[in-house]
Amino acid sequence: MSERISVLKTYKIYIGGSFPRTESGRFYTPTNSKGKSLGNICLSSRKDFRNAVVAARKAFGDWSERTAYNRSQILYRMAEVLEGRKEQFIAELILQDSSAKQAEKEVTVAIDRLVYFAGWCDKYQQIFSSVNPVASSHFNFSAIEPSGVVAIVANQTYSLLGLVSYMAPIIAGGNTCVILASENKPLCSISFAEVLNSSDLPGGVVNILTGKRSELLNQMASHMDVNAMCYANHNWEELIQLKEGAVENLKRIKSYNYELLSSEIENPYLINDFQEVKTTWHPIEVIGAAKASY
């Protein structure tokens, strides 16, 4: 009996809850350190990015208005599904130059991180909101709201964790996002899209593109319907490029250098970075004017 021919996976991109190929029809072929090809990966175009933003914008209203409890359960569901598919991610990480031990660690940390941020979905609001003791007869409170559509340049070093660690706080906060995956280690990003797709996450909340930073960063920074940007790498020139591109619509740009395997990234301030503070005033009728003590 001849050996079975295994079925190879075609890696596509993830926009609006479906898996199209890049509209450009182009691909690139990253390799690991031994020179082995990682596959024919979609070389996403600026048009793909625009399409992804449209999908993210469309999903924003529903996602931001879901109950915090529901968002929390969906993030937790992602952890459940990822736990069940651990082996696939470990294999992909090993193919992308991780040792077996490193791969195992990266996947388990990613799962735990999802659980961590799942737990924040219905809590950060109380940490960052306030009732303000104004010196007039008004009820005045400040609550936080998601910024909107966030473009994420995932960390390049960690194929899975470099995406999950930033996606989780951003969508936990009610934003939708478009993520540019690690350029040299793109495999886990698209497999993770499959996890998202089976976690009750509405289509369009997370969109994932693969491709070249050199082609897409300008577009990501200057797109007028992107509200904020998360840059998770150390490249100062790229960061300047993003900051300059972001001027036209005053996009909020945040950059991070967290060591992703440690727990230092696990804090609610990362959620708060992609929130806007809204202060609401309303007059209070002065019932106590007659000094009634109820």
Place this chain on the structure above:
Amino acid sequence: MDMSKKKIETKNISWEYAAAPESSSHIQLKEKYDHFINGKFEKPSSGKYFDAINPATEKKIASVAEGSKKDIDKAVKAARNAYDSVWSVMPASERAKYLFRIARLIQEKAREFAVIESLDGGKPIRESRDIDIPLAAAHFFYYAGWADKLDYAFPNRKPKSIGVAGQIIPWNFPLLMAAWKIAPALACGNTVVLKPAETTSLTALKLAELIQESGLPEGVVNIVTGDGKVGAEIVGHEGIDKIAFTGSTDVGKLIQKTIAQTEKKVTLELGGKAANIVFEDAPIDQAIEGIVNGIYFNQGHVCCAGSRLFVQESIKDIFIKKLQDRIETLIVGDPMDKNTDVGAINSKNQWETIQGYIELGVKEGLDIFQSSCSLPKSGYFIKPTVFTGVAQSSKLAKEEIFGPVLAVQTFRTVDEVIEKANNTPYGLSAGVWTDKGSKIFNLTSRLRAGVVWANTYNKFDPTSPFGGYKESGFGREGGLHGLSAYLKFD
């Protein structure tokens, strides 16, 4: 304007308001003001001065030093030195006491500040007396108390001061904006170089005198006067760690671009084009007051002014009629008169800009209503103006006019008005008028704006965070949230 001629007429009664001018005899105003650098008043290195003009009379009231790169260099050096040697190492509770002291001194001198604010900027004395100056004092008092409690505001984060802050403020609330900038910066342990707007430098310089009197260590607050070129020197100066700017969106973007290649932190409080939305179930007379206050407060020189009125179609006719009647009763004229509701436009420049928009509206064929009041012969004044039937695409509905010009649009449904209200690159503020609680919360949660007033408008408080979404800028001023603009974290 001769106020005694102003008649308020209703059906059978005719009232006349006698003039009630505030005296300016008790104020101390020097003929010439220098920069305030390192605790001393210093002549500008250029030797040049420009005129501070009273916009209500077009008369010069003082000379103000014109800043240059050299002056900024000196001020930044003084601020850095004060930061390193005194302010950042002082116990926070001691920093607090200086700020409390400044708050108290402003209260003691409130009347003098109010009079100078109105003389220099044209705003009604009633507003500078009851709003600008008391709020400025309250702002210092509020942030004073934060100085030694910062760890409680940001648990597990170890907040630290940033260094030298460069602060550039606008001409619409001169002393109040100085307070909004200086108080939190100092409370958080930073030192500052502040540039007031060139048309309204005087109360900032009076504040400098007061700071001197307070005994605040030299160099902690430095004030350099001049125009936008001086502001650009601050933005570009490599000794500055943080920029805080309040002003136009265009300049805000320019600042962003300039500092993109640096690690400077920035907060921007920029323009707005707020929707003030009136539903058919609103308390109509209250809403009229709110609309009038929303757009004619401070001559409409307010970034959060309610410059777009959305009124539900079912009440449009009666509402517009009542609005016009109310506008007819506004007293427009001498800012120093305690009866005045609408004072002088801040500068000739701004007067021309507003006039340009009014002409544009007329050219577009929009229905215009203006108060029938007479205007003073000299000085820069504009009648309270309303355009009705304004299209969403009109420049009057899209651009920030920064004057007493209201653009009225109508709507039928809740979804429609939310869509229209949010259809702007700005997102600073909004107003909602209805007696239905659930409708209020629907609107206030769906309007994309940093401050939402429901059944009220243009209210401010030091404890209340203020700032915008989208192209209205980022960062908040006021409240606990206002602290993070002046801190860095591990």
